[in-house]
Amino acid sequence: MEKIVIQGGQPLSGSISASGAKNAVLPIIAASIVGSGTSVIKNVPHLDDVTTMNELLIQMGVKLTVNDTTNVEICADNIDNPSAPYETVKTMRASILVLGPLLTKYGKAEVSLPGGCAIGARPVDIHLKGLEAMGAKIRVENGYIIAKSERLQGCQFYMDKVTVTGTENLLIAATLAEGETLLENCATEPEVIDLTRYLINMGAKIEGIGTSVLRITGVESLQGCEHTVIPDRIEVGTFLVAAAATGGEITIKKANPYDLESVLIKLRQAGAEISTTDDSISLKMHGKRPNPVNINTAPHPAFPTDMQAQFCTLNAIASGYSIVTENLFENRFMHINELVRMGADITVANKQAIINGVKHLNGAPTTATDLRASASLVIAGLVAKGITEIFDIHYIDRGYEVIEEKLNQLGAKIKRVTI
Numbered sequence: 001m002e003k004i005v006i007q008g009g010q011p012l013s014g015s016i017s018a019s020g021a022k023n024a025v026l027p028i029i030a031a032s033i034v035g036s037g038t039s040v041i042k043n044v045p046h047l048d049d050v051t052t053m054n055e056l057l058i059q060m061g062v063k064l065t066v067n068d069t070t071n072v073e074i075c076a077d078n079i080d081n082p083s084a085p086y087e088t089v090k091t092m093r094a095s096i097l098v099l100g101p102l103l104t105k106y107g108k109a110e111v112s113l114p115g116g117c118a119i120g121a122r123p124v125d126i127h128l129k130g131l132e133a134m135g136a137k138i139r140v141e142n143g144y145i146i147a148k149s150e151r152l153q154g155c156q157f158y159m160d161k162v163t164v165t166g167t168e169n170l171l172i173a174a175t176l177a178e179g180e181t182l183l184e185n186c187a188t189e190p191e192v193i194d195l196t197r198y199l200i201n202m203g204a205k206i207e208g209i210g211t212s213v214l215r216i217t218g219v220e221s222l223q224g225c226e227h228t229v230i231p232d233r234i235e236v237g238t239f240l241v242a243a244a245a246t247g248g249e250i251t252i253k254k255a256n257p258y259d260l261e262s263v264l265i266k267l268r269q270a271g272a273e274i275s276t277t278d279d280s281i282s283l284k285m286h287g288k289r290p291n292p293v294n295i296n297t298a299p300h301p302a303f304p305t306d307m308q309a310q311f312c313t314l315n316a317i318a319s320g321y322s323i324v325t326e327n328l329f330e331n332r333f334m335h336i337n338e339l340v341r342m343g344a345d346i347t348v349a350n351k352q353a354i355i356n357g358v359k360h361l362n363g364a365p366t367t368a369t370d371l372r373a374s375a376s377l378v379i380a381g382l383v384a385k386g387i388t389e390i391f392d393i394h395y396i397d398r399g400y401e402v403i404e405e406k407l408n409q410l411g412a413k414i415k416r417v418t419i
């Protein structure tokens with residue numbers, strides 16, 4: 001087991017490069033199942049979730065090689081085991097993303113039903129209803145989704161809630177369905193757009209890219225292709241908040257400022273000076289204490305739930321009161337208890353965290369409870385007086401590539417220790 005140890009109080013300064021986006025690469029690897037021949041996916045981040053998705057495909061019979069540090073080659077022509085076992089799905093809910101691809105290409109799939117997870121119940125009913133609307137026969141038996149179909153049929157389907165992986169599953173499924181599919185109330189996250197581009201490169205016919213209505217005309221087959229994954233906007237946002245919280249000055253290269261507008265607006269309100277180019281973002285905080293900023297999470301292009309925890313830490317040391325409202329997941333405030341243990345003044349009432357900024361946090365032993373909660377604790381450790389230890393850091397490794405190396409590059413005093 002490992003822990004992260006941080007000596008706080010060092011303003012971040014310098015520059016780093018963003019990694020490829022976790023939430024784009026996972027559906028893209030899953031979507032490779034629908035292509036014939038080989039796909040080469042570039043700018044793939046080294047993350048535990050990516051390793052899990054790769055292993056999931058390999059156990060199905062996919063030929064998958066990681067051929068240099070950031071490229072993955074995938075040939076899914078010979079899948080003989082179209083299933084996702086409980087052991088995998090329980091470690092990574094995004095495994096549900098193989099359901100649509102397997103069903104549309106192979107006519108059958110067995111995928112363990114994801115249970116609740118640390119941040120809430122997270123049902124997959126919309127994924128299943130959409131596939132049923134395309135003609136799939138689905139039953140849930142012994143904890144598994146067992147799905148079968150002849151060729152899926154195009155249909156019109158309205159998603160009751162905006163769901164990112166739900167949109168992705170149905171979009172991939174529709175690419176090989178017979179006839180036209182109209183998906184309504186789709187997620188418009190940049191990662192959905194990146195997946196759409198990959199599918200179009202493979203030969204899919206999709207209109208409405210980047211909008212909430214996607215019109216897909218099914219084709220007989222798709223061809224593997226080369227695709228470069230977009231930068232990870234949540235990783236970039238996390239480093240920007242860390243720089244703002246420490247009063248620092250950093251530049252992030254290979255970043256896309258257009259995907260992060262709602263976050264940059266909030267950072268400017270917090271007092272950061274931000275400048276951008278087409279592929280970089282610079283932030284200067286001039287050593288100032290942040291202004292408090294209210295946050296209201298909602299689907300893209302509104303403020304992302306995956307940046308909520310990090311802004312709780314920023315607000316925890318801000319010069320006044322703020323309210324952070326979490327609208328997507330019912331249990332996504334578990335970082336608050338840990339921040340309070342470090343001296344933050346925060347009360348949680350239903351969907352809201354009411355934060356009274358304090359002048360400083362104090363280092364403490366803390367425990368990560370989910371991926372983004374762990375990021376908020378790293379930021380808290382960077383600003384706190386004294387030493388902060390973070391346990392259960394496997395959550396961090398799911399979604400942040402070499403986080404301590406990148407932070408050390410920015411002058412932080414952070415190390416990983418075996419316990």
Ligand code: UD1
Nearest residue numbers: 023094122123124125126127161162163164165166306328
């Ligand atoms: C994805 C992201 C995750 C992010 C989340 C919201 C990936 C791999 N993960 O998760 O990082 O926090 O989007 O931006 O891309 N819902 C239903 N029924 C469904 C599906 C979803 O009720 O069938 C609800 C969920 O409980 C939640 C809301 O819809 O309240 C949004 O969830 P969703 O967008 O599906 O999240 P994920 O795709 O799991």
